[in-house]
Amino acid sequence: MPPRPDEPLLETLDLTKVFTIRQGLAVTHFSAVDGASIALRADTPTIYAVAGESGSGKTTLARMVLGLETPTSGRLTYKGREVAKLTPSEKRHWFFREVQPVFQDPFATFSPLKRVETYLVETARNYRDARGAEIDACLDEALGVVGLSLAEVRGRYPNELSGGQAQRISIARALITKPSLIVADEPVSMLDASLRMSILNLFKELKDRQAVSVLYITHDLATAYYTADRIAVMLRGWIVEAGPVEEVLGNPLHPYTRLLRESVPQADPDKAWTVDQTMPKPAIRFPLAGGCKFAARCPAAMDRCHREVPAAYEVDGRRVKCFLYE
Amino acid sequence: MATIRDLLRYSPAFRFGAIILAAVLVLVALSFVSPFDPEARRVVPRNQSPSWQHLFGTNSQGQDVFWMLTHAVRNSLVVAGLAVLIGRGIGVLLGMISGYLGGAWDRTLSALVDSFIVIPRLPLLILVAAILRGELTLVTLGILIGLLDWAIPSKRYRSQVLTLREREFTNTAVFSGSRSFKIVMKEHLPFLIPFLLADLVSGFLFAIGLEITLSVLGLGDMNAQSLGTMIYWGNYYQSLLANRVWVLAAPVAASIVIVIGFYFASVGLTTYLDPRTRLARIQVRG
């Protein structure tokens, strides 16, 4: 169903996911995602990057968007409907048609014992109402978009393909349903550097020519900068800064974003580090209640940062979760 | 099939097992052309040692040991086959349902399975057999053994499916629009097959062992010929004390040979079907 003009394509409001870890009699609550709020517009296709290090919660966020995890609290809506409340039948008939995943490891995406085209055939049969020769045409079309053809792919097992090819086939499968949103979890991190560009360029093309929005999860800031329009930077479940990518990465406001950006080794010896960065103190894994999660390592930490949690303040068209910008 | 050809070529274990099993099957085939009815007694001179006329000699009931053995092998295999089909069949189904659906289904089924595991099988079987004494046919015995042997296997299948469910390709299948049943059958079952085959063989051997145990104790179908009943009657007529070794040697040797044959064949088969070696083979050729 077509979205209302002002209704976002994807929206999360204060989204939280808490994992309960039991070790013997001790129980710990671990907030993988903590009050995350992002929004993707419906009117223009966007590539929205969610960037962070390991443990930042970006993968959990992606899985909640895909419906593979249920939120502990907060709202997650796609085209106005709450994803967590969809029945399996609604998911199969509507949601999977609209939202499709691309996973990190192209070789884990397919069963090693099956030919890869079986997944594409299954998707076509379920979502394009195709039979017989129509299915082949459908597959050829989708594979064509990613630069492959059915003849090349037919009969192949995953281990006969290269990482780049397998990932493209994974994207082609996602395209068969003609989705509005693709959730890509670290889609290029397992590929060779020289091949990443082709996949990233493909995402840009999908946005421009096929009107597909992409939620791009990554730890690699350089690829986010190249591909995305907007970016949200995550730290231990929080979104600490969100906004247009050229501004957030070109002129980072949040101290953590700054630290991240400075720590990326650039592939240019002229931009090599000249000064040693002082290592931030090791982070406490489960902070005591209260306080900014970055306070222990922040060069600009004030007294109140250890006691109060900052809100997300609007600055220059972005949102920054830091007292410096109150 | 190409599989069998490959197996025979590369797996010495399978070759060995296959030869033995071929011999066993020959025996089973011979049982259909046996000149003697398995239930008939005093058809040949009693207690004769092995000779050209009676290859394995004759027993105290006046039966030819060799031909009785062919029937015994056939019957024992039938009992075991039934037991395995029923037992592992239930085990696989319950295990896969439990593993994939999770939640309340899993909890209920697991509780059921756990209570079954606690039941001591041999004593129960002895009890039931003793109660049903005289009315226990081979088929009933097979079904009974099967009904007691699904619990532990089902736990193993459940744990396999639990791991498989977490693998990314399960999600791919979900997002391709497949329904749960199809996912379990097409995505997960292929991984379970080598495990299943090994399990079938071990179930088979367990059932044969159980049948022999019961019959030796005199609780099986004493009128029919089986490996266990041959041993029972051999003991009953004190074959060992009277130095008529051949009466016992035949069924005992046959039991051992069958077990060994199945075991080796299954070892060869499971190594071949293991997804890891299967991948290695595909890689080498590809």
Add this chain to the structure above:
Amino acid sequence: MPELVLQARNLKAYYITEAFGVRRTVRAVEDISLAIRPGEIYGIAGESGCGKSTLLKVLLGAFEPPLTVVGGSVQYTFDGDDIDALSIDEADLLALRWAKISYVPQGSMHVLNPVRRIGATFYDFINSHRPMSKRASAGMVRDYLAHFDLSPTVVNAFPHQLSGGMRQRVTIALATILSPRLVFADEPTTALDVVVQRGVMQQLKRIRNEGGSTLVLVTHDMGVQANLADRIAILYAGRLVEEGDTRTIFKDPKHPYTRHLIASLPTLDERHARESIQGRPPALDNPPSGCSFHPRCPYAMDLCKHTVPPMVMLENGHRAACHLITDGTDNAAAA
């Protein structure tokens, strides 16, 4: 001619396997010659399947069947003594290792013994080369770990109690605490978060600057190479295709593979369109004839299809193996 600490000449190493009746030869290292100067950080770069990890194993002499050295030599020079790494016997090689040569393997987070405390692992190692008491060893370890920003409590911890980044730092510390002359590191920072990675890279540089060690760094991450290495060797399909100092490799590469690789890397400064190299790296059990890059090279000529290009010396120790350069026709510059 500066004294060299390691020299490899025409090294050839293949994996020869036979399984299910099929014989397979993977030509992982094909005719590689290189020389490493004392006190430098030498980077070996290349993508998956280029043979760099195998090259490292061969240089170390740490290989076993099915990896076989089919030709060439590896020579170490310490204090004027030449040692042939490939014909040396096991005991001498072990003595060399960890005292003069040290190796940080890939996935080094997992090489720590999980049932021994960090301090005990260090003690075993230190004591076998420089006998000392446990207390002295613990003290030395604490002081050294502080350089990696690891607190003294780490000495008493078990590996599983530390985070991945901390274990990685511990492994690098273990490999370098006795100031070995030569340190080989295989993807030492690949699994680390970007912030921790920077710290580790800084420490590696310090080890060279303060300890005078020579570092051989194998990584596919060109950003790490740009920030750490003095000279870089680019490997492709088991062959060395280009070698030069870092600035030259990034700013003025001559081999088409290097040029396209560098051009395809995204940076944090501008977002202009970039392209991947078309095609994919060849399988090393069936490499293309002639120049192994020719199927993907936009400038491939007929010659490239059947003749392996020779290594050509350019200025300042820069060398590359490409027919375009040997020809003298620099089509690459015009493109």
